[in-house]
Amino acid sequence: MADRSTFEKRVGGWLSGASDALVSVFFPGGCRLCERLLLRASPVPICQECLGSFALGGAGCERCGQPLATWSLSGAEEARTAEGLLCPECRARTYGFDRTRSYALYKGAIVPAIMLLKFESVEPLGRWFAERLVEVTRREAISADVVVPVPLHRQRQRERGYNQAELVAKPLARKLGLPYRAVLLTRTKPRPDKHILSLEERWDSVRGAFATRPGSKVDNLRVLLVDDVMTTGATLDACAKALRGAGAKSVIGLTVARAARHPAVGSGESNPKDAQ
Ligand SMILES: [Zn+2]
Ligand SMILES: [Zn+2]
Structure with a gap:
């Protein structure tokens, strides 16, 4: 001591x-x-x-941040587009967010660490992750006007008593000197009770599941959208679409960890959001 x-x-x-x-x-x-x-x-x-x-991802897809190492086998040489290097997933989809970045890959020791955040509300760990995300915003030259956490459905939040994304987003906003605006976004559709969701079911389950609150001012704002884990990007995408639909100028997703996923095999490692 x-x-x-x-x-x-x-x-x-x-x-x-x-x-x-x-x-x-x-x-x-x-x-x-x-x-x-x-x-x-x-x-x-x-x-x-x-x-x-904790396994850091290194350089990767310009859009979703997926590390190059996880998809270069499937033809990185074709991945150079006018927008930069894009992974196969991002060449096939368009998203509501401009880009997403994460501090680490969702594997190894960070998995139980995020469980501590998620189920035991370990606030000092939330602040430690926020410091790492400040480093990511500097490295990636990310600028924004407001910080918004990915919301839980109110029933889930009531059961848990807190939202793990807030444990990171709130100190992050403070460290970046930006307004924290949890109030902007709400989850209107609960997550299905099913334990395991396939990748496509994940996209279906969050489609239209988020909305901006009536009267919230999003117009022309550059939003930094924060969550604990990014799996497919479906949740960040659905949130970003709601924000953009309400007039947000841009949305950048920032998560503590992201599933490392080879496009051909899916996420073998984990199904992080299943316990959300
Ligand atoms: Zn990508
Ligand atoms: Zn240890």
């Missing part, structure tokens, strides 16, 4: 609204992913080794 003065310095930045964080600083315990003893006082209950092990 750090001495008193270091500790106070460390506490200063995140004290506001962080009662759970205080608990993990006073009682560090083990890493929530690998159970290694946490040697440094930190509000994030994950060790440095696990945090450092």
